[in-house]
Amino acid sequence: MNYHFYIVGVGGTGSLLARDMPKLLIGSNCEMTLIDGDIVEGKNMKRQSYQTQDIGENKAIALSKKINTFYGTNCYAIDRYITESDFFEVIQKESRIPVIVGCVDNDATRKVCEKVVKRLKQCIYIDSANSEYSGDIYICVKSNKEIKGALRGKTYKLKKDKHPNELSCQEQASKGNVQFLITNNKMACVLLEHIHLLLINQLKVGVTNVERLKTVHY
Template sequence: MGERYVFIIVGVGGTGSLLARDLPKLLINTDHKMLLVDGDRVERKNMKRQSYQEQDIGEYKSIALSAKINTFYDTHCEAIGLYLTKNEILEYCNNNYLYTPVLIGCVDNDATRKILEYTFENLERCYYLDSANGEYEGNIFIAYRYSHDGKIYGALRSKTYKLEDDVHPLDESCEVQASKGNVQFLVTNNKMANYLLEHCNALLMRQLKGGVQRVERFGSVFYSD
């Protein structure tokens, strides 16, 4: 039996929900599985650029989307309807030790990115893809480590610039949370999701490269390690 992966998508909003929508197609008839993590609930404003419909309003995004995936595909998809605090993914990976974690960050705050990097650094074997974007452009940092030497290959975002001490989603006011959702364009989110999907496909084909991908308005550049 070959290596089995669990693709853990943290943040299933603009980019993450579009990635989660298409990733199951790569996993059909395989032993790999998915985990979606997000404490947000679906709102009407999410209809325009995220993978949700009217009947999902009020549900946790991760749970609503995993239900669709399990209905339409043979890919096994689990969900956690919570914001990350620190050890949730570590505990999940310890309980699912037969799977190699592929950690995919699609979040919009550095407070959660710090938790994701902490998680990555405390897993013996892990792949980590961290996506970030604004209205027109973005980037993806790709790093990985193997259990036999513990060395980190590729690029971590915190090694390039200091992660900010911004507000964790659990600490945001209702007004701040309600104001989000209209900044990023659907086109940019689709582009980021497609590049992440391409890297997931490369991993399945044993061709994934560590490094940084800079995504611009009409193209991208990949800086390999």
């Protein structure tokens, strides 16, 4: 199958996923797009896939350039925070099966992704979220307008937080940086495993819980 992976958010978890995912795509006809409106800052060096020379550059652009240089993968960048209309429009132009991989830290963007999933006839949605020590991943498949698996918004009520486009510069700067490097790495590793299963036609829909020293899928 030919997939186009859209990694929404390339911060703590998303940048680690994007760094290693091209290795799974070598020799395939799959492509990937990184989506983020954030700028690389010095504080990102500890737990994200950036170097000091990237400071001041958009995260999606900085990381996509590295990926294309190292692997020759077709990796594209969208250097803005997505809205429902522009994300849907971007995906609609693609002939490959869309795989949306959410790695964001706000429910406003998750709502955008879920609305896009509901509008698409066919897609795969893998949504990751984590706190300081634990997290979970929701996996669903939509085919012929039928959704199999779990949508986070169907499990519990998503918060009415601000979309990144609505945050002031001061609010952006004050966002917490609570996730530990180990937790982000674990989440990225489990996401890689799910993507590998997708590529070999063994994807498991449902929810994966990731805790300290423990990973359970149900």
